Every structure is written in structure tokens, then in C-alpha cells.
Amino acid sequence: MNRELAATPPMGWNSWNMFGPAVDEEKIMRTADTLVKKGMKELGYTYVVIDDCWTIKDGRDPQGNLVPDPGRFPSGIKALADYVHSKGLKLGIYSDAADRTCAGYPGSYGHEEQDAALWASWGIDFLKYDYCNAPWDQKSAIERYRRMGNALASCGRDILFSLCEWGARSPHLWGKTVGGSMWRSSGDIFDSWVDIWVQPPGGIGYYGVGIDTNIELAARIAGYGGPGGWNDLDMLVVGLKGKGQIEGNGLSPFEYRTHMSVWSITCSPLFIGCDITAMDADTEAILTNPHVIAVNQDPLGVPGKRILSKNGCDVFRKPLHDGSTAMAVVNRGSAPAECSFSAGELGFLDTEKTVFDIWQGANTHEFTGDLRVKIEAHETKFWLIP
Numbered sequence: 001m002n003r004e005l006a007a008t009p010p011m012g013w014n015s016w017n018m019f020g021p022a023v024d025e026e027k028i029m030r031t032a033d034t035l036v037k038k039g040m041k042e043l044g045y046t047y048v049v050i051d052d053c054w055t056i057k058d059g060r061d062p063q064g065n066l067v068p069d070p071g072r073f074p075s076g077i078k079a080l081a082d083y084v085h086s087k088g089l090k091l092g093i094y095s096d097a098a099d100r101t102c103a104g105y106p107g108s109y110g111h112e113e114q115d116a117a118l119w120a121s122w123g124i125d126f127l128k129y130d131y132c133n134a135p136w137d138q139k140s141a142i143e144r145y146r147r148m149g150n151a152l153a154s155c156g157r158d159i160l161f162s163l164c165e166w167g168a169r170s171p172h173l174w175g176k177t178v179g180g181s182m183w184r185s186s187g188d189i190f191d192s193w194v195d196i197w198v199q200p201p202g203g204i205g206y207y208g209v210g211i212d213t214n215i216e217l218a219a220r221i222a223g224y225g226g227p228g229g230w231n232d233l234d235m236l237v238v239g240l241k242g243k244g245q246i247e248g249n250g251l252s253p254f255e256y257r258t259h260m261s262v263w264s265i266t267c268s269p270l271f272i273g274c275d276i277t278a279m280d281a282d283t284e285a286i287l288t289n290p291h292v293i294a295v296n297q298d299p300l301g302v303p304g305k306r307i308l309s310k311n312g313c314d315v316f317r318k319p320l321h322d323g324s325t326a327m328a329v330v331n332r333g334s335a336p337a338e339c340s341f342s343a344g345e346l347g348f349l350d351t352e353k354t355v356f357d358i359w360q361g362a363n364t365h366e367f368t369g370d371l372r373v374k375i376e377a378h379e380t381k382f383w384l385i386p
């Protein structure tokens with residue numbers, strides 16, 4: 001594993017939440033252009049990731065290689081990687097540790113070295129490796145991820161390995177040992193505060209994960225991420241506003257900020273999921289808030305932990321490299337709440353401090369060690385405390 005690949009949580013954009021099977025080279029190129037034009041590349045959004053559905057559906061070529069869909073990727077992936085690299089960005093791709101991906105396209109099980117070599121020859125920089133159609137147990141998962149981890153390690157190119165087995169086999173305990181730099185900690189995120197039950201006709205039903213559930217999962221495993229390997233709370237839904245191809249009718253402005261705040265303070269990778277070529281000003285402001293990103297990317301690399309949970313208010317604290325602290329107070333309840341904590345509970349000395357309110361973008365004086373603050377339903381107060 002090259003620790004340098006993920007010294008801080010990886011950042012970028014992924015095609016799935018917005019485009020699903022409609023991903024194509026035009027969308028990837030325009031996304032890359034936008035990351036540069038909007039200054040998002042400079043903020044750290046580096047990886048442009050093609051998710052599922054990029055190959056032809058039926059099999060491989062006579063040499064056994066994966067074949068990009070000629071209709072949606074007519075120039076081929078190598079040309080696309082060259083384009084993305086010419087913008088100073090990196091290209092990611094997707095496969096699965098079984099015969100078939102989640103959407104039914106060819107997977108890489110049994111072809112690990114051949115596929116890793118092909119991706120390396122194209123200039124791929126990142127692999128999201130899914131787990132549909134693979135055996136359920138942990139031992140098989142570790143073995144299948146290790147096979148791909150080894151293939152990537154010997155393919156001659158740095159390819160960041162992103163594990164996606166949905167947290168079901170505790171990848172925070174073994175993800176690094178198979179070469180992973182990040183591992184999903186939940187099932188698929190939806191554009192919704194609460195979970196949503198999905199029942200495919202004739203298929204097996206499942207819950208899509210709402211932001212509130214993901215916050216709870218993040219809090220439980222926060223201790224396990226760090227430089228080189230991060231808990232991945234899934235791609236961001238900020239800005240989808242119900243228009244993505246995943247389920248959900250969108251979140252309120254408070255909820256999108258809460259989502260971003262928790263992903264930031266717990267050091268989740270930040271992969272944008274909306275169509276940034278058409279994002280509105282609110283969405284751009286959330287995704288490009290430099291303080292939110294600085295907390296997430298702080299070089300100390302210590303994920304924030306939930307230190308308190310009281311009256312529906314969760315408090316996350318994260319130490320920063322300059323000795324200061326980031327603190328997020330989340331009202332997960334569906335009504336406004338008066339959140340009140342003593343200095344002792346928060347772990348601060350009882351002295352008055354000028355704190356910086358990240359979402360207001362201003363210094364405030366409301367922190368005296370003890371904390372009493374009114375927080376709207378599903379709102380997060382996010383502060384930098386000297």
C-alpha cells in the first residue's frame with residue numbers, strides 16, 4: 001500500500017448517484033472541465049470516477065479483456081484518462097469481486113491481474129471494487145479483496161483501492177491489510193434523511209440508507225479511520241435535490257449542510273454525486289466551503305469522534321494539527337432543540353473563547369466552555385475552536 005495515496009481522505013466525483021447506467025465520456029469530460037473551472041480541483045476534488053456500467057454487458061474480448069461500451073465511450077478509456085490527466089485530475093473506474101457487477105456487467109473475479117494490467121495501461125488511478133454476487137461471509141470477502149489488492153500492488157501503477165462491501169463484514173478491521181485506502185461503511189446512500197425500503201419487482205428488497213442512519217454508523221466506527229485508510233460513508237448526495245437516479249426526494253438546506261459537516265468531521269472521503277455542470281449556488285457553496293474541506297483534510301488525520309449524545313443532539317470533536325479543535329453539534333431530532341452541555345462534558349476549560357462558525361463564515365462569541373445553543377431540526381452547528 002502506498003500510504004501517500006490516501007494520507008488524507010480521498011476527494012473527487014463519482015458518476016453513480018446522478019447518472020447510473022447513463023454515464024458516458026462526454027459527462028466525464030465536462031465534469032473534469034467543471035472541477036477545474038470552478039476551482040474545485042484546487043480545493044482537493046481530484047478523482048473523477050466512472051462507476052458501474054462502463055463496459056459492454058456481454059463478456060470480454062477474445063483476449064479476455066474488458067471492453068468499454070463503444071456507444072458511451074467511443075474514444076476508449078485510455079483517451080479519456082489522457083484528457084482527465086491533461087486537466088491535472090485523476091481517473092477512477094469500477095469493478096466487482098464476482099462474475100458480475102451490481103448492475104450485471106462483467107466483474108473481475110478470476111481476472112484480477114489481467115484487469116489491473118489493463119487499467120494500468122490505460123492510466124487508471126483509482127478502483128472502486130464492489131461486492132455484488134459474491135459469497136456473503138467475511139473470509140471470502142477478505143480473500144477476494146486481497147486478490148485484487150495484490151494485483152493492483154503489482155500492476156506497475158499507483159491505483160487507489162476503494163472497497164465497497166457496504167460495511168457488512170467489518171472492513172474497518174481488515175480493509176488496510178488487503179491494500180484498501182477506503183472502505184464503505186454502509187449500504188447505498190439515498191437522497192433522503194430517513195432510510196427508504198426498495199422492493200424490486202420479483203427481487204429481494206433492501207433499505208437504502210438515509211443520512212441519519214449514516215451519521216449513526218459513522219459515530220460507531222469513527223475510531224478506525226486514519227492516514228492510509230478511511231471509513232467511507234458513501235458518495236455525497238449534496239445538490240441532488242431529488243434529481244439523481246438514486247431514490248429520495250432530496251434534503252433540506254440544513255440537512256445537506258449536516259450531511260457535509262458529518263462527512264467532513266469524521267474524515268469520510270468526499271466524492272460529489274450531483275451534476276456539477278448544472279449545480280446551483282447553494283450546492284456550490286456547500287461543496288466548496290474551504291473550512292469544511294480543511295477540517296476533513298487536516299494533516300493530523302484524526303477522524304472526529306462522537307463524544308456526547310444528549311436530548312437528540314450529537315457532539316462530534318476532532319483535533320486539528322495546529323492544536324485547535326473542530327466541533328459539530330448535530331440536532332438529529334425533527335424539532336428545534338435547545339442543546340446544552342457543560343464545559344466538563346465537552347472537554348473544554350470553562351473560559352470564554354471566540355469561535356469561528358463555519359456555516360456562518362464568521363467569528364462568534366457564544367462559546368464559554370459551557371454550551372447552550374438552539375439548533376433547528378436536522379441542523380448542525382460547526383465550529384472551529386482555538
Ligand code: GLA
Nearest residue numbers: 016051052102103130164188
Ligand atoms: C452498489 C454500490 C453503489 C453503486 C452500484 C452500482 O450498489 O454500493 O455505490 O456502485 O452498486 O451498480
